[in-house]
Amino acid sequence: DVKVTQSSRYLVKRTGEKVFLECVQDMDHENMFWYRQDPGLGLRLIYFSYDVKMKEKGDIPEGYSVSREKKERFSLILESASTNQTSMYLCASRVQGSTEAFFGQGTRLTVV
Amino acid sequence: QKEVEQDPGPLSVPEGAIVSLNCTYSNSAFQYFMWYRQYSRKGPELLMYTYSSGNKEDGRFTAQVDKSSKYISLFIRDSQPSDSATYLCAMRAPQGGSEKLVFGKGMKLTVNP
Numbered sequence: 001d002v003k004v005t006q007s008s009r010y011l012v013k014r015t016g017e018k019v020f021l022e023c024v025q026d027m028d029h030e031n032m033f034w035y036r037q038d039p040g041l042g043l044r045l046i047y048f049s050y051d052v053k054m055k056e057k058g059d060i061p062e063g064y065s066v067s068r069e070k071k072e073r074f075s076l077i078l079e080s081a082s083t084n085q086t087s088m089y090l091c092a093s094r095v096q097g098s099t100e101a102f103f104g105q106g107t108r109l110t111v112v
Numbered sequence: 113q114k115e116v117e118q119d120p121g122p123l124s125v126p127e128g129a130i131v132s133l134n135c136t137y138s139n140s141a142f143q144y145f146m147w148y149r150q151y152s153r154k155g156p157e158l159l160m161y162t163y164s165s166g167n168k169e170d171g172r173f174t175a176q177v178d179k180s181s182k183y184i185s186l187f188i189r190d191s192q193p194s195d196s197a198t199y200l201c202a203m204r205a206p207q208g209g210s211e212k213l214v215f216g217k218g219m220k221l222t223v224n225p
């Protein structure tokens with residue numbers, strides 16, 4: 001079974017902190033994605049990566065950066081957390097060109 | 113106009129009802145059409161997908177795509193309380209085009225015993 005693991009289920013951080021969200025997949029997938037999910041807004045793409053060291057901005061990249069130094073790991077970085085970044089963050093991975101994306105269980109981040 | 117539109121509901125039905133979930137889209141390049149199911153406090157999981165137009169059936173679930181109307185549907189027959197979840201449509205262009213999955217907002221469905 002494909003497994004996408006996010007490092008934390010729940011996280012509480014203070015405004016201005018630098019926050020790291022980690023995602024690891026065990027199926028050698030080329031593509032990895034970070035989404036945030038908010039009520040009434042659905043899933044919005046923050047960043048995605050085609051392969052190691054390759055990244056592209058999604059629809060809402062402002063205030064975020066990413067790192068993909070190894071194929072299995074894709075990190076989302078909040079440079080200076082703000083309250084409007086309180087959200088559910090979902091990581092996903094996929095074989096290049098395939099239809100099915102596999103999601104992690106999500107990290108619910110609260111910025112206070 | 114957003115690329116993918118989905119009524120977020122919520123929708124509440126009695127057990128055994130037929131459920132119809134729909135999405136419309138504006139990008140004619142979309143060729144792959146997916147339905148994801150998300151249980152509370154979990155990540156989404158792929159339920160079904162179709163390529164281009166037509167129908168696909170899997171047990172109690174049927175996915176339909178009408179490319180001429182830019183409209184996709186998911187039907188659930190004999191709905192069960194275990195079907196209670198949020199259902200998200202998703203779409204993407206063929207390989208060689210954008211690799212991005214574009215999601216609808218998701219429809220929260222509750223099936224009451």
